[in-house]
Amino acid sequence: QQSRISCCEVLSVAETSKTLLSQNLLPAMDSDAKTMTFLQEVVDILLAYIVESFDRDTKVIDFHYPNELLQMNNWELQGEPASLDDILISCRATLKYAIKTAHPRYFNQLSTGLDMVGLAADWLTSTANTNMFTYEVAPVFVLLEYVTLKKMREIIGWPDGRGDGIFSPGGAISNMYAMLLARFKMFPEVKEKGMSSVPRLVAFTSEHSHFSIKKGAAALGIGTESVICIKDVLFVLLQGFVPFFVSATAGTTVYGAFDPLIAISDICKKYNIWMHVDGAWGGSLLMSRRHRWKLDGVERANSVTWNPHKMMSVPLQCSALLVREEGLMQNCNQMHACYLFQQDKHYDLSYDTGDKALQCGRHVDIFKLWLMWRAKGTIGFEAQIDKCLELSEYLYNKIKDREGYEMVFDGKPQHTNVCFWYLPPGIRHMEDKEERKKHLHKVAPVIKARMMEYGTTMVSYQPQGDKVNFFRMVISNPAATFQDIDFLIEEIERLGLDL
Amino acid sequence: QQSRISCCEVLSVAETSKTLLSQNLLPAMDSDAKTMTFLQEVVDILLAYIVESFDRDTKVIDFHYPNELLQMNNWELQGEPASLDDILISCRATLKYAIKTAHPRYFNQLSTGLDMVGLAADWLTSTANTNMFTYEVAPVFVLLEYVTLKKMREIIGWPDGRGDGIFSPGGAISNMYAMLLARFKMFPEVKEKGMSSVPRLVAFTSEHSHFSIKKGAAALGIGTESVICIKDVLFVLLQGFVPFFVSATAGTTVYGAFDPLIAISDICKKYNIWMHVDGAWGGSLLMSRRHRWKLDGVERANSVTWNPHKMMSVPLQCSALLVREEGLMQNCNQMHACYLFQQDKHYDLSYDTGDKALQCGRHVDIFKLWLMWRAKGTIGFEAQIDKCLELSEYLYNKIKDREGYEMVFDGKPQHTNVCFWYLPPGIRHMEDKEERKKHLHKVAPVIKARMMEYGTTMVSYQPQGDKVNFFRMVISNPAATFQDIDFLIEEIERLGLDL
Numbered sequence: 002q003q004s005r006i007s008c009c010e011v012l013s014v015a016e017t018s019k020t021l022l023s024q025n026l027l028p029a030m031d032s033d034a035k036t037m038t039f040l041q042e043v044v045d046i047l048l049a050y051i052v053e054s055f056d057r058d059t060k061v062i063d064f065h066y067p068n069e070l071l072q073m074n075n076w077e078l079q080g081e082p083a084s085l086d087d088i089l090i091s092c093r094a095t096l097k098y099a100i101k102t103a104h105p106r107y108f109n110q111l112s113t114g115l116d117m118v119g120l121a122a123d124w125l126t127s128t129a130n131t132n133m134f135t136y137e138v139a140p141v142f143v144l145l146e147y148v149t150l151k152k153m154r155e156i157i158g159w160p161d162g163r164g165d166g167i168f169s170p171g172g173a174i175s176n177m178y179a180m181l182l183a184r185f186k187m188f189p190e191v192k193e194k195g196m197s198s199v200p201r202l203v204a205f206t207s208e209h210s211h212f213s214i215k216k217g218a219a220a221l222g223i224g225t226e227s228v229i230c231i232k233d234v235l236f237v238l239l240q241g242f243v244p245f246f247v248s249a250t251a252g253t254t255v256y257g258a259f260d261p262l263i264a265i266s267d268i269c270k271k272y273n274i275w276m277h278v279d280g281a282w283g284g285s286l287l288m289s290r291r292h293r294w295k296l297d298g299v300e301r302a303n304s305v306t307w308n309p310h311k312m313m314s315v316p317l318q319c320s321a322l323l324v325r326e327e328g329l330m331q332n333c334n335q336m337h338a339c340y341l342f343q344q345d346k347h348y349d350l351s352y353d354t355g356d357k358a359l360q361c362g363r364h365v366d367i368f369k370l371w372l373m374w375r376a377k378g379t380i381g382f383e384a385q386i387d388k389c390l391e392l393s394e395y396l397y398n399k400i401k402d403r404e405g406y407e408m409v410f411d412g413k414p415q416h417t418n419v420c421f422w423y424l425p426p427g428i429r430h431m432e433d434k435e436e437r438k439k440h441l442h443k444v445a446p447v448i449k450a451r452m453m454e455y456g457t458t459m460v461s462y463q464p465q466g467d468k469v470n471f472f473r474m475v476i477s478n479p480a481a482t483f484q485d486i487d488f489l490i491e492e493i494e495r496l497g498l499d500l
Numbered sequence: 501q502q503s504r505i506s507c508c509e510v511l512s513v514a515e516t517s518k519t520l521l522s523q524n525l526l527p528a529m530d531s532d533a534k535t536m537t538f539l540q541e542v543v544d545i546l547l548a549y550i551v552e553s554f555d556r557d558t559k560v561i562d563f564h565y566p567n568e569l570l571q572m573n574n575w576e577l578q579g580e581p582a583s584l585d586d587i588l589i590s591c592r593a594t595l596k597y598a599i600k601t602a603h604p605r606y607f608n609q610l611s612t613g614l615d616m617v618g619l620a621a622d623w624l625t626s627t628a629n630t631n632m633f634t635y636e637v638a639p640v641f642v643l644l645e646y647v648t649l650k651k652m653r654e655i656i657g658w659p660d661g662r663g664d665g666i667f668s669p670g671g672a673i674s675n676m677y678a679m680l681l682a683r684f685k686m687f688p689e690v691k692e693k694g695m696s697s698v699p700r701l702v703a704f705t706s707e708h709s710h711f712s713i714k715k716g717a718a719a720l721g722i723g724t725e726s727v728i729c730i731k732d733v734l735f736v737l738l739q740g741f742v743p744f745f746v747s748a749t750a751g752t753t754v755y756g757a758f759d760p761l762i763a764i765s766d767i768c769k770k771y772n773i774w775m776h777v778d779g780a781w782g783g784s785l786l787m788s789r790r791h792r793w794k795l796d797g798v799e800r801a802n803s804v805t806w807n808p809h810k811m812m813s814v815p816l817q818c819s820a821l822l823v824r825e826e827g828l829m830q831n832c833n834q835m836h837a838c839y840l841f842q843q844d845k846h847y848d849l850s851y852d853t854g855d856k857a858l859q860c861g862r863h864v865d866i867f868k869l870w871l872m873w874r875a876k877g878t879i880g881f882e883a884q885i886d887k888c889l890e891l892s893e894y895l896y897n898k899i900k901d902r903e904g905y906e907m908v909f910d911g912k913p914q915h916t917n918v919c920f921w922y923l924p925p926g927i928r929h930m931e932d933k934e935e936r937k938k939h940l941h942k943v944a945p946v947i948k949a950r951m952m953e954y955g956t957t958m959v960s961y962q963p964q965g966d967k968v969n970f971f972r973m974v975i976s977n978p979a980a981t982f983q984d985i986d987f988l989i990e991e992i993e994r995l996g997l998d999l
Binding site: 022023024026027028033036037039040041043044046047048050051052055062064065066067068070071076077078079080081082083085087088091092094095096098099100102103105109110112115116117118120121122123124125127128129130131132136137138139140141142143144145148149152170171172173174177181191192193194195196197198201202211212213215216217218219220221222223224225226227254255310316317318320334336337338339340343345346347348349352359360361362363364365368371372373374375376377378379380381443446449450453459461462463464465470473479480 | 521522523525526527532535536538539540542543545546547549550551554561563564565566567569570575576577578579580581582584586587590591593594595597598599601602604608609611614615616617619620621622623624626627628629630631635636637638639640641642643644647648651669670671672673676680690691692693694695696697700701710711712714715716717718719720721722723724725726753754809815816817819833835836837838839842844845846847848851858859860861862863864867870871872873874875876877878879880942945948949952958960961962963964969972978979
């Protein structure tokens with residue numbers, strides 16, 4: 002009898018590990034405990050990963066080339082189910098080879114860092130698993146979007162926070178929405194009749210504006226050739242084109258430059274052109290009393306893109322389009338789908354926001370921003386943003402006269418973008434300017450590849466116009482410190498010494 | 501001395517609760533334990549919510565009108581930070597008033613239910629907090645997208661799973677991408693020169709197609725008037741318009757009807773028109789050996805929209821666009837942003853997928869689908885889908901001849917959509933047909949409002965064409981059982997008895 006009992010025990014152990022399948026979890030009968038155990042095991046993996054991510058002794062990335070990575074694990078999808086144990090192994094493997102975006106030395110993108118309250122909010126959002134199209138299925142989230150958009154419009158400076166807006170899947174879509182609204186505002190017949198009913202349109206944008214402006218123009222049937230550098234308004238008018246849209250940039254992607262919004266708004270007013278401000282990157286500076294002057298004039302815009310998932314460290318994705326005129330978004334995009342936006346519902350239909358967007362289903366992106374705002378207060382966001390700008394000024398001051406460095410543009414950066422060349426000793430004194438340039442072009446890519454192979458830090462580089470590859474350092478990660486900036490410089494010098 | 505110690509103890513208790521702020525969490529110094537405690541407290545709230553959500557004794561929704569809900573909590577954003585305790589209270593309040601989308605009696609949308617492995621995967625995705633645009637920042641997720649899209653193309657029936665594709669923020673955007681590709685394929689100059697360089701285009705779609713086809717046409721500068729019911733191809737050709745796009749629907753939103761794909765593909769071939777299949781709702785039937793015949797001919801399509809977040813119960817959002825021709829997406833949408841898609845990177849650049857989309861940043865939607873697929877196997881998805889169709893057949897058989905019910909369309913539903921009128925006893929025998937219709941129109945909205953007020957179940961209703969409001973029951977929730985269908989019928993009769 003003794004042996005029978007132990008046999009049962011073994012089976013029971015086996016059942017709670019190797020042989021347990023996803024079909025044994027909720028909604029299966031009597032699966033509450035098993036479900037809690039499984040989810041808790043996943044959470045334990047995540048908590049360990051989070052703590053590790055903030056540890057400077059951990060690599061930012063355990064890099065492998067795509068073909069290697071494909072072979073390092075069995076990623077293929079099968080006909081048969083895997084055990085929950087295998088699922089936990091997959092979770093660990095996925096995180097092992099992921100980028101630690103929370104790492105204090107991860108500077109690669111405009112979106113870096115991991116906010117703990119934002120993360121908690123995102124976990125809650127996943128658990129609520131609903132859709133923003135109607136109040137009916139997302140009552141709280143729809144209200145929080147309403148409250149937050151109003152607050153953002155107040156910060157822009159529109160009277161009483163009046164206006165409209167929506168959270169969309171990223172800045173590129175927000176910018177495209179703005180262009181769509183501008184066209185509809187000037188030529189509402191375009192919705193039914195298409196571009197053949199309107200004159201030849203042109204849009205204007207800054208020299209270093211984001212590529213999404215051209216992508217939007219291509220998609221909307223306007224064409225990329227009709228997107229023109231901002232200084233040529235008059236020229237275009239003379240040619241008989243109709244300018245309908247100006248996208249001024251508040252914080253360009255590479256240089257972090259701010260267009261002069263007041264001057265641009267004067268031109269827009271004069272020629273009756275829709276003024277959009279692409280503040281995907283720089284919009285968050287509106288939260289800072291010290292830096293918001295860089296966006297002076299934003300209150301004159303017709304629409305503003307502002308991505309809290311960048312400088313405010315809200316988890317991806319979180320991008321808002323704010324619009325000054327009420328009702329325009331609805332008129333522009335609505336198709337009155339009868340199965341979603343029934344007109345005889347028992348509540349106030351103005352909260353059914355789905356028809357304002359091109360999307361039908363829409364992911365809940367609001368809760369993480371709202372909960373973080375609550376947890377930090379406006380002053381907390383301000384402190385975080387000010388600190389990142391301080392760090393970038395520190396970096397700028399440190400390298401601007403340092404041997405082996407050249408700055409890409411003159412003067413103090415307006416945002417946290419610090420663009421620079423690092424010249425290894427071997428090319429510092431090359432006489433042949435062309436030869437030197439050719440060498441210099443290869444330096445940043447090699448240093449970057451080495452950074453990734455060592456896994457110590459990550460920072461972006463690119464060429465721009467006639468400028469060969471340079472580093473674009475950006476700081477949006479609240480975990481970064483002055484010591485991390487020092488480390489970055491030492492690391493670049495260490496990895497580039499022999500080049 | 502005794503009193504001093506207890507004073508300290510009180511302070512220490514206070515510090516771990518009321519006075520603790522988000523700035524005391526990571527990346528703050530010595531904050532690992534505090535961070536783990538806070539996140540674990542949030543997880544405990546979520547785990548309790550999950551177990552409750554599957555409990556039939558719990559309400560699907562604790563409904564309040566928008567103005568009431570605005571006043572039930574302090575949702576306003578403040579300048580000053582709130583304590584972490586207050587943040588936990590906000591989490592609880594948010595869930596209290598949320599829809600329990602996992603509830604076995606939540607039938608309101610095409611996306612219902614909550615999969616435990618999918619949820620775990622979404623929590624991991626939030627924790628990894630990265631962006632799909634390059635391999636560099638999302639190595640594993642980019643590979644998993646590659647593996648999964650290939651598998652989906654194999655299931656569609658394209659040789660060796662060849663082709664292209666991307667996960668996009670919902671079916672409406674996937675459909676718009678398809679339209680964009682079709683236009684670019686026929687007139688590549690439209691990208692640079694806009695619609696003024698091409699002839700008048702028309703698109704065709706099914707009578708009951710999704711409204712996103714018209715939204716896409718409006719956005720792309722084609723115009724909604726150029727979207728035409730599918731049977732009129734010849735008529736349009738005679739008028740000198742150029743047909744460039746047919747969107748056949750595999751599973752319409754309201755009726756769940758499937759267009760005859762083979763017949764449509766013959767027309768598309770004959771007139772050289774891009775054939776798109778909008779399988780946002782019905783595409784998942786490809787996973788079922790019993791039901792995939794409804795999509796026979798899908799392998800002849802040029803592109804297919806397929807939303808695993810609907811019938812496969814993947815958490816929102818998860819929508820794929822599959823494209824037969826390789827390279828076209830890249831050519832159509834790329835703008836070569838130098839700061840993202842550097843051409844001198846040290847790895848295979850074909851894994852930098854960002855330039856295929858209109859989005860720049862792109863949320864990681866792949867991991868939850870991949871992990872669920874691994875956990876269930878293809879056969880697990882098949883079983884889940886077959887079960888939902890069985891439940892809907894059960895409902896259909898139960899009510900088709902039942903007193904007080906009328907079916908909206910003839911014959912067995914092709915998908916899980918069962919559309920019906922419930923006639924309360926009082927109007928069943930009304931002689932005046934118009935009067936009866938007028939009364940009937942008001943029945944579904946009232947029953948629905950009562951369902952929400954009692955919180956017992958949720959199901960959608962709408963009018964369509966000349967048909968007055970009817971219920972559209974859909975089943976995509978794997979937690980639903982035959983007893984839940986019985987309950988729904990009893991509940992409709994209970995709530996509608998006096999109408």
